[in-house]
Amino acid sequence: MLKLRPFRPSDAAIILTWVKDEVVFRKWVADRYDHYPITPEDMIIHYDVLRKSHCFYPMTAVDDSGVVGHLILRYTDEDKKTLRLGFIIVDDSKRSMGYGRAMVELTVKYGFDVLKADKITLGVFENNENAHCCYQAAGFRDIKLERTETYSVLGEE
Numbered sequence: 001m002l003k004l005r006p007f008r009p010s011d012a013a014i015i016l017t018w019v020k021d022e023v024v025f026r027k028w029v030a031d032r033y034d035h036y037p038i039t040p041e042d043m044i045i046h047y048d049v050l051r052k053s054h055c056f057y058p059m060t061a062v063d064d065s066g067v068v069g070h071l072i073l074r075y076t077d078e079d080k081k082t083l084r085l086g087f088i089i090v091d092d093s094k095r096s097m098g099y100g101r102a103m104v105e106l107t108v109k110y111g112f113d114v115l116k117a118d119k120i121t122l123g124v125f126e127n128n129e130n131a132h133c134c135y136q137a138a139g140f141r142d143i144k145l146e147r148t149e150t151y152s153v154l155g156e157e
Contacts, residue, residue, distance in 0.1 A: 002099065004106045007047065007058035007070065012040035014067045015060075018092045026153040027128050028089050047072075055080065057115070058087075061103040068094050069103040073111055076121070083111045085122040088131065095130070104138035123149070127156075 019025045022036045033042065050056040061069030071088040075081075085107060090100045104122075111117045122140060124132050136142075150157050 002061055002063050002068070002102045002106065004059050004061055004103070004110060007060050007072075009040075009044045011060045011067055011070065012043040015070045015089065016040060016043065018089055020092070022154060026151065027125055027131075029087055030151050032087075050074070059107060059110075061090075061099065061106070063099075067091070068099055071103065071107060073107065073115065075117075080115075081118040083115060083117040083120045085111075085120065088122070100131070100134040101137045104135060104140075108138065125151075 016038065019028060019037070025033075025036050025038075033046070047056070047058050051058075055075040057073040059071055059073065060067055061071075069088075069090040072086050073083050074086065076084050085104065088100070088104065090103065108120055111120045122135060124135060
C-alpha cells in the first residue's frame with residue numbers, strides 16, 4: 001500500500017539514483033539547481049533553505065519495499081490557498097505501474113484536506129508525455145497559459 005510521508009534527509013541518496021542523466025534531471029527540477037549532477041547534500045541543503053519559508057513541503061512516497069517516489073508541494077500565494085506540485089519523480093524500476101498516479105492523487109488529497117488549499121497546480125514539459133499522461137490520469141487538466149515558460153536543456157528549448 002502506498003503512503004505519503006515527509007521527506008527525510010536519508011531519502012535524498014535513494015531519490016537521486018533515479019536520475020540517470022542531465023535530461024532526466026532537468027525534466028525533474030528544471031532550472032532550480034545551477035549544476036548537474038547534484039549530491040544528496042545539495043538536495044538536503046536546498047530543501048532546508050526552502051522549508052524555512054513555511055510554504056514548502058517535500059514529500060516521499062513509500063510502500064512495503066521502501067521509498068518509491070518523491071515530490072514537493074509549495075504555496076504560490078501569500079494567502080496559502082494555491083499549492084503547486086513539483087519535483088515529481090518515481091523510482092525508474094516502478095514506472096508504468098500506477099505509482100505516479102497514486103502518489104499524485106494522495107498528494108492532492110493531502111493538499112486539500114490537510115493543507116486546506118483551494119487550488120492545486122503543476123507544470124509539465126511538453127516533451128514529457130509519460131508524466132503528462134500520469135497527471136491527466138490523476139485528474140489534472142491542461143490549461144492555456146498567457147505566457148509559456150521555457151527552459152534550455154542541453155541546447156533544446
